[in-house]
Amino acid sequence: EAGVAQSPRYKIIEKRQSVAFWCNPISGHATLYWYQQILGQGPKLLIQFQNNGVVDDSQLPKDRFSAERLKGVDSTLKIQPAKLEDSAVYLCASSLDPGRLFYGYTFGSGTRLTVV
């Protein structure tokens, strides 16, 4: 099966600019996650979707970050305006349903964002 697709792979922007990331999960996977991985740290959940509804966005900085999952398939994550501390790898992941978490999520390759 095709994996989780993310684009772009790399992005460099100036602070206060806006940026958007795109994710296409594995076909049929109802649950989609966005994680932020800052250099030297483990990934941290930003938002979890179940189909097109938000399950958990408690760690999403809502003053500058937004995410949507239209039609329960693709998802976009936006940052506006970006800050220097947003420099990180943004990982998208998907899973068939929460009950299969023993088998883990499938992650995409990520988008590396550098804010200068």
Next chain:
Amino acid sequence: DQQVKQNSPSLSVQEGRISILNCDYTNSMFDYFLWYKKYPAEGPTFLISISSIKDKNEDGRFTVFLNKSAKHLSLHIVPSQPGDSAVYFCAALRGGGSEKLVFGKGTKLTVNP
């Protein structure tokens, strides 16, 4: 508040020997523990997991041990191969709703030929 801790940033072993990666956690409510492997410029890939009601799970060269009383788990790789060189993340989750994975900071394993 770091709920999952990997206190060794790096580990170096010889090919053919055992690699032991350690992980500690603080939240006794976690239901599952997972190990992910990450190569540079790639996303993490699922390696092996263990339920909180088990104390051991084995898959080929990889074995995960869970000591609930000590809130400690470890990943054993036997025998280690150069292709195992990667960053290994320990992760934990609670079921029942927001099944988010909580990750440690990772341990970089280097297997020398």
